[in-house]
Amino acid sequence: EPALIFDLGGKFDKSFNEAAYMGAKRWADETGGTYKELEMQSEAQREQALRRLAETGANPIVMTGFAFGDVLNQVAPDYPDTKFAIIDMVVEQPNVQSVVFTEEQGSYLAGIMAAMASKSGTVGFIGGMDIPLIHKFECGFAQGFKAAKPDGKVLINYTGTTPAAWNDPVKGGELAKAQISQGADVIYAAAGGTGIGILQAAADEGILSVGVDSNQNHLHPGKVLTSMVKRVDNAVYDAFKNGVEPGVKVLDLKAEGVDVAIDDNNKALVTPEMQAAVDEARAKIAGGEIAVHDYMTDNACPVQ
């Protein structure tokens, strides 16, 4: 029986935990199988949860979030017969699969679309807590935007410094309005539950927004330019269905791990040129012609 452990944000975080949950659910619906899922209360439970699951014989055990990395490094060797998969972090153990996404690539595509949809030449990025992972989104987005509009401007905000930063739609909305008043007409929200407020404010003010992680186009049909989807659901689904292959699994653009979502809700917003530009960039990134810089490699972003 497979198992899934969510990070502290919880199953319904409007972000990658929720996406993971969707993947597991899809697997359960399709196969009729059952799985265990755990939500933690505190840091100390990470290890507890992993060990207890391993001891009850769950296999594979999938967990979301970089914060598990350290603990998994300790726990995995004790359960050599159990396979683990960790999302968003590399853990080098013989029974661990590390699934990482190239968020910068997906964000790059979103950046191109934002640049082409923007009339003012100014777009915004709003992140949750100021942590490296979110800078990865920010940097990819900025690169894509600058590639399409070299003299454009990206406004950057982070919501806060406490976990409340992920659940503050009011502040998100206010930050969006602040960016709008500075001329932004497309805003990319990478802030969990806070993003709901950002998308809302953008819709209210009649500008476009970009969703994140799961496809959020439906939240405000015709007002969300696109969503940078990170297919955590696929990763979980795949792990549940096909088992876990130890090693690092990079889910990049080529592997359809990340992408921009285009569906009925935003079709009208995507012009043919935009579609063409995105397709072209996608092909070039896949082919290696465009190398999108990953913030994590040197803690720096080539564009401002």
Next chain:
Amino acid sequence: MNKMPKWADVILTPVISLVLAMAISAFVILAIGESPTVALTTMIDGALGSSYGWGFTLYYATNFIFTGLAVMVAYHASLFNIGGEGQAAMGGLGVALVLLSLPLPHWALALPAAMIGAALFGAAWALIPAWLQAKRGSHIVITTIMFNFIAAAALNYILVNLLRPVGSMDPASGRFPEATHLPKLSDMALALGFEWGKNTPVNISFFVAVIACVLVWLLIWRSRLGFEIRAFGKSEPAALYAGINPVRITVIAMLISGGLAGLMAINNVMGEAERLVLNAVEGAGFIGIAVALMGRNHPLGVFLAALLFGFLYQGGGELALWTSIPRELIIVIQALVILFTGALDNMVRMPLERMFLAMRKRGA
């Protein structure tokens, strides 16, 4: 003059209150379509049913003892320290800096060093609000709230930009050297020849917390300084008349309070995570307020209340882990326990008092 025997006040009242809180919790569980009996047995079993459960219960309790004592000491000086959260976070920074920068060969050296770091940083974070209150009259409640936010921001910055190992995704410090890892109670049990609490985070800090309870008790009820703290807390004009310096007492009480909150870090940061992570305190500073108030601002009460909250945390964690009951239910149960044992205790005490008075009258 006492209306009922002491044992009734100390034991009967809280127990009945607890039962009431549990009854209402059961009702809430029923209302969301789950089984109260399953929930209760899961909680009790998971928290108290095995040495494993106890290991976690005591681990959480250790955190709450420190923050509870912190709130308590300040409270005796009539200072309401809401800043335990920030002070404990800063204590974590102190621990991390000590352990990452000093080459400490053994935990027995590392523990006192880390304790000094934790207490110093926690105390330093309480110093400014204390000084502002004593000298400038800015209200300690506001400043400590503000300092919680400021601590979060500072730690955010320090972890992401200064302490994070290069290339790591995780905004956390590197692991502390192996030699500085604190002995877990399970290891100590093994050394004594039996198995207890395998793989639980409870560690030697628990004993430090217990010793802290005793020391705080000595401080408050047996020392001259404690006498001054309590006297100042009860009446500032009287303190002046007696030659007690308000500025000195305010600052000292807050330094001790902040130091105690900071000390929590030897448990969660040094003992459990063995590195400093973002938001390591996880609200224990706020739980400390409830623990101190429910413990009637006495170390023994703090100890018992911390155990109760440790139980709720661990039992609740088990609920979230192994049943489909949402984890938020635990918060509701905690709230009800705080409400009934802490704020509605007179609802139980008043009828009890009447009963005992009537019994005594009949006896006399």
Next chain:
Amino acid sequence: MAAMMQGGGRLETAAPAAIELRGISKAFGSVQANRDIYLRVERGTIHGIIGENGAGKSTLMSILYGFYKPDAGEILVGGRPLTIADSQTAIRAGIGMVFQHFKLVQNFTVLENIILGAEEGRLLRPSLSKARGVLRQLAKDYELNVDPDEVVENLSVGHQQRVEILKALYRQADILILDEPTGVLTPAEADHLFRILEGLRAEGKTIILITHKLREIMEITDTVSVMRRGEMVASVKTAETSPEQLAELMVGRKVLLNVQKVPATPGKPVLEVRGLRMVDAAGVERLRGIDLDIRAGEILGVAGVSGNGQTQLLEILGGYPEKGSTVTGKARVNGTPLPLSGAGCNAAERRRQGLGHIPEDRQVEGLIMDFAAWENVAFGYHDAPEYGRGPLMDRDAIRRDAEGKIARFDVRPPSCDLAARNFSGGNQQKIVVAREIERNPDLLLIGQPTRGVDIGAIEFIHKRIVELRDAGKAILLVSVELDEIMSLSDRIAVMFDGRIMGERLPGATTTGELGLLMAGVDPATAPTRDGTLPAHTP
């Protein structure tokens, strides 16, 4: 003694009494505060109630006012039975009460305090303007002058009391209860109060007056009742009794109403104060150059209306001048200078120099009300080496010491563990006095030693003060009670407006002369009736 009957005695008259209480009982937990009380108060009279601290006087009156509910008994107002469930009922029945501890809102104006609970309609403005008019009338009728727009906390206690009386009169009270009204008043204020009460009686109003001062009972009441340990032990016509008899009824033994002491034999100077000035935080000069000398073995009494700098003088000498104030001048104890500001100026340091201090307000300064008696005995001396070693305190040592003091000072109940709050005022004061006197200080500062204390305790405290003097110690006694000053002091200094108006010897002065000095008039230099200065007689 014909009209007096022991134990629930009654005075029979035909007309319905203003108030009649029958069989009132009230217990607080296990304490029986009132037991089967009978009391009858005739209309248009002033009825006194006396009794030791804790005898149950305040409780009885609170029951009459609907503040407490009696456990048993019946209340008749104007001859008709009335269930007084709350104060509202009492007010409607025409009962007004001035509590021992005033029930005023400190940061409200006089006017606001007066209309509180008796407003006309939902808006304040009409009530306020009506009250202003009524107040003006009352002020004229009864000489009850207070500025209606002054904030209560800025008023002297005497004026605060006027506000309480006005509150009752504004509610058209026919029966006015005053609980220890003169405890905090100066003699002049007390006289003024009595004139008002007489005026009210002349109007046909009924007054119940609780006091510890037999002089006042004799002076103004028509009838008097005595309470002891929760019971009413006697009710008599004032004209038919004497202070000695009342005192004996109250305490259950004979009481010496006058201090017995031998003439002082002053030794070397202990306290020398020169040019002491103090400007408070608000910039007001409170002390304007004080010079004082006290020798070993003498009591210097400082008389004066409260608020003329006595508090500041005691606080500065005690080592804790008001925050933000500036103090200049010089003071020496046994020849060693006392620092008047900075680090050396604190109360602990003063105690080490041999100063003792009985503060003016035992409940705010002298005691920690929630501390047990034994802790309060150590309060202020908690650093003393005999109370422990190093940073820790030795509870047993302190308790042994406290038990001794409590026994020697006859504190009742003689319990070390009872919180200060649960002692009566007199016994609280005894704890403070015991603590300070038994330290054998070279100089003892005393502020209002017997305020609100019953006569038994007053006798006791006075005796101890004189004993300390006879042991060769210097004593600075500040009191607003002229009787106390006159009977205890070896020399009397009168303070007015931050200055010493003059010094007199108790044998060579009169209360009249002191009263003039207290009002800022020096009879020696005051213009005589025809405007010429009297000749100086050195």
Next chain:
Amino acid sequence: MDLNTVLQILDSAVRLMTPLLLACLAGLYSERAGVFDIGLEGKMLMAAFSAATVAALTGNVWLGAMAGLLGALLLAAVHGIASITFRGNQLISGVAINFLASGLTVLLGQKIFGLGGRTPSLTPGAELETQVTPFRAWLSGTTGPDTAAALTATPRFGEITLPLAETLRGVPVIGPLYAEVISGHTILVYVAFLMVPLTWWVLYRTRFGLRLRAVGENPASVDTAGVSVTRLRFAAVAIAGLLCGLAGAYLATGLSAGFVKEMTAGRGFIALAALIFAKWRPWGALGATFLFGLLEAVANRYPNLDLGVITVPSMFMNALPYILTVIILAGFVGRAIPPRAGGEPYVKER
């Protein structure tokens, strides 16, 4: 910084301060009556949740707001019973209420909507329709289609353009100020601002206000005047509940469109700080909350202050409002004296 930027920042400050102001006034009523209230946060959260839930179920924001008031009132009643009737510790009661709201909202939300404690977004769209339609159907079944149609109000508070806003825009400074900052907010913002003079008037010009202030300073004075301390305190606590209700409703149905768990994000505590800062006075509350709103708006606007030599990190700008608050408190505001009987249960006899 040009005028436009200033206006935008002020506009943002007004929105950000509104929930703080309402909560601050709530605390003012309660604490002026002598009942400490650290449960502002919880009451706001509960109100935000109930408002969003009912608005989502009925599609009517007014019903939502009513529910918000009710939700907060319920918790206020708990606080009253604990701290007035049973003379419990007011701080503990407040802590408990915060926990209770934080847990109950998610628990109930998950039970009702299955969205993990979130309510559906209150913008017309698929998510909302699935919630509202059954309610309308039920309503037209019981009362006929007319009422159902009448209930098709918006699920969210809209922005109100004040009269002449556009006409006056041309007038220098005043015009844009009126059009940008004063006009164009939801009704609750205006309600909040009107609450300030209203509160002042109630507190200082009415019988109720006089007694309320008295009961917070010296309850015995009120009791001996024959007025019920209990009734007064309950009234104050209830008003506090209603104001928290408005604050919560504003958060969930005015500022944003729906409830998200923990969405109050510490605003109740900031309101408490503002209350102390304001020294428990209505106009002070306006000033203090405006300051907090303004500081946050400024920090939002300048997330990465580039000082040439160094770029101030975003964490610092996020903490700036708190740092400035400490500095201002230390420098400019003297000792704040709380209502004297605050935090003490009133006990006549022990």
